Amino acid sequence: MGYENALVPRRHLNGGSSLKSFKHRLFCIHRHLVILSVANLSFEGINTSAPKIFPVFIAKTFHSTRGNKWKVAADGRGSVARKWIGFAVQEQSNPFYMAGVLLTDVKAPTDTIYFIFNPDLGMCAVLIPLGNCRFRAYFIYPKTVGYRLQGDSMLRLFTSESPKVYPPLAEYYAEAKSIGPLASFDASDSWVEHPYRDGVVLVGDAAATTDPTFGQGLSLALRDARTLRDELSKDSDWAAAASRYADQRRVYFRTWHTVEAWLRTLFQDPSPEAAALRAKAMPLIAQDPTRVPDHIHSGLDLPLNEQVRARMFGEY
Numbered sequence: 001m002g003y004e005n006a007l008v009p010r011r012h013l014n015g016g017s018s019l020k021s022f023k024h025r026l027f028c029i030h031r032h033l034v035i036l037s038v039a040n041l042s043f044e045g046i047n048t049s050a051p052k053i054f055p056v057f058i059a060k061t062f063h064s065t066r067g068n069k070w071k072v073a074a075d076g077r078g079s080v081a082r083k084w085i086g087f088a089v090q091e092q093s094n095p096f097y098m099a100g101v102l103l104t105d106v107k108a109p110t111d112t113i114y115f116i117f118n119p120d121l122g123m124c125a126v127l128i129p130l131g132n133c134r135f136r137a138y139f140i141y142p143k144t145v146g147y148r149l150q151g152d153s154m155l156r157l158f159t160s161e162s163p164k165v166y167p168p169l170a171e172y173y174a175e176a177k178s179i180g181p182l183a184s185f186d187a188s189d190s191w192v193e194h195p196y197r198d199g200v201v202l203v204g205d206a207a208a209t210t211d212p213t214f215g216q217g218l219s220l221a222l223r224d225a226r227t228l229r230d231e232l233s234k235d236s237d238w239a240a241a242a243s244r245y246a247d248q249r250r251v252y253f254r255t256w257h258t259v260e261a262w263l264r265t266l267f268q269d270p271s272p273e274a275a276a277l278r279a280k281a282m283p284l285i286a287q288d289p290t291r292v293p294d295h296i297h298s299g300l301d302l303p304l305n306e307q308v309r310a311r312m313f314g315e316y
């Protein structure tokens with residue numbers, strides 16, 4: 001499919017939709033504050049007996065008024081905490097890298113976000129204007145291409161490869177300069193089935209890392225905070241509350257993991273089998289974009305069943 005036939009040329013989000021931006025470090029702090037404020041726990045600061053076990057800042061010890069003692073670990077995708085505690089980690093290898101860089105001197109419209117898939121190549125390009133002449137740019141590409149975009153010296157490769165997805169990017173990037181590091185990440189998923197054990201709760205990427213192409217990681221992390229807070233607020237038995245959090249986490253993570261796989265097949269998989277699925281599905285989606293389930297924007301409580309799948313793939 002050429003770029004001129006792209007399925008969804010432009011989408012205007014309504015007022016209820018939120019774009020996801022994130023400040024990682026601040027978020028870690030806020031999450032703890034949310035849990036604390038609503039569950040009415042007493043927070044005793046960083047547990048000075050813990051640093052040998054948990055690095056400062058990523059795992060905090062909470063003490064309830066009833067004597068429970070308990071840790072929340074939020075140390076991200078390479079979580080050391082989950083290794084130390086011995087959580088079993090499941091992994092699914094996804095065949096893509098996602099490279100990202102902050103750019104300036106991009107000659108692109110400043111009122112448009114570009115999020116464009118080229119499934120024939122298994123590539124995706126994203127360009128997001130941030131204001132003040134800054135643009136966040138991403139390029140998602142198959143691991144089989146033979147390069148790994150890392151470091152400033154590879155910026156030219158980033159800007160010359162991205163237009164394969166959408167040729168106007170060549171002009172937009174002609175004079176682009178990086179104002180942040182160029183780095184790429186493995187887009188694979190990894191997760192812990194039950195992210196609570198022995199007084200330790202995992203939240204955010206420490207509990208599960210999802211394919212960053214679809215930008216759901218922060219939403220999942222925030223939902224973790226809310227779910228954990230709600231369960232803690234209900235029950236003075238923290239182990240039971242944490243276990244209920246972990247049960248719910250498994251369900252909503254599974255929902256996203258399933259939808260993510262469908263989206264990857266439809267929009268990123270260059271195999272002949274996926275191309276055949278697209279040939280059937282895309283004309284129907286073009287007529288009615290609601291065939292693509294909207295869990296990305298509307299949340300993981302939307303229905304997920306065989307009917308949703310079949311409708312997306314144009315089987316009826």
Ligand SMILES: Cc1cc2nc3c(=O)[nH]c(=O)nc-3n(C[C@H](O)[C@H](O)[C@H](O)COP(=O)(O)OP(=O)(O)OC[C@H]3O[C@@H](n4cnc5c(N)ncnc54)[C@H](O)[C@@H]3O)c2cc1C
Nearest residue numbers: 020024055075076100185204205212215216217218219221
């Ligand atoms: C390229 C890319 C693009 C993404 N785009 C989006 C998007 O658009 N929308 C979205 O929702 N999500 C996106 N994500 C995912 C999102 O970044 C994560 O899901 C989210 O940051 C998870 O938050 P967290 O607090 O669990 O982990 P993190 O944000 O990774 O925070 C963990 C923190 O722990 C610290 N830490 C780790 N180990 C130690 C240690 N040993 N000692 C001290 N500190 C430590 C880290 O420095 C970090 O500050 C993207 C991810 C990638 C890789």
